[in-house]
Amino acid sequence: MAIQLLSLCAEDLIRQLDRFELDLGLTYLEDPRLKGFRTLPLYRERHVLLARDPDLPVATGKPTWADIAELPLCLLTPNMQNRRLIDAAFREAGVSPRVVLETDSVLALYAHVRCAGLYSVVPHSLLSLFEMRQEVTAIPVNPELSRSIGFISRFHDPMPPIQESAWNIAGRLGLQARLDALINAIN
Known part of the structure; x- marks a missing residue:
């Protein structure tokens, strides 16, 4: 086989x-x-905000999509189905995200959160792939996607x-x- x-x-x-x-x-x-x-x-896949700074104001509760849209984001490329779901959540909230980096690699997303101070929205299933360190936090979003x-x-x-x-x-x-x-x- x-x-x-x-x-x-x-x-x-x-x-x-x-x-x-x-x-x-x-x-x-x-x-x-x-x-x-x-x-x-x-x-059931749940999306979370990956943040390096756990003291970020949005980290004290569940950040809204409007809160997340204001952050410098790294997201998957628009051709990915996961990204289309995230874009739909931003549209539903009536906001446009501040995307500064796009990639087709989830490991690149994590690296840019950890090392470049960017933020990302990822499925919680991916957390098992990342070497989560104390400086990176996964925060559930509101409303849940x-x-x-x-x-x-x-x-x-x-x-x-x-x-x-x-x-x-x-x-x-x-x-x-x-x-x-x-x-x-x-x-």
Whole structure:
């Protein structure tokens, strides 16, 4: 068995699943393009503000999207689905964010928060990737921005054995509790 792990935008993920080039995908489940796919919800992603300075006035409570829009931000590039969700939250709040850096790398986001004094809005699931140090804080935002994340696959009846095994294992992981604990451990 050979495993290939790819990072794809939602459009490419769906297209490759449709062409039988991929067996499984992990994506936002609140996407109308997923009609006709089998889905398995795994966790609800919650976004947090990454800040280097825990004494920042917005760090004393849950910052609003208007508060966040005033900060020098580093965000993912506009072609990323996560960024489109964040942009929609700013639009809904009636504000335009002050974006000073865009990247397609979540590790670059963290590095710029930690070393350049910028701020970022990231999914709490990414906190496990970062070497969180005392000088970096993850702060829940208000109102909360959250989306359901899960596995998707084409409908096969029966499901191929390897896909079914991965599906069953993922369903038993308890990811929501594990990821929510990351926020509690940092704050």
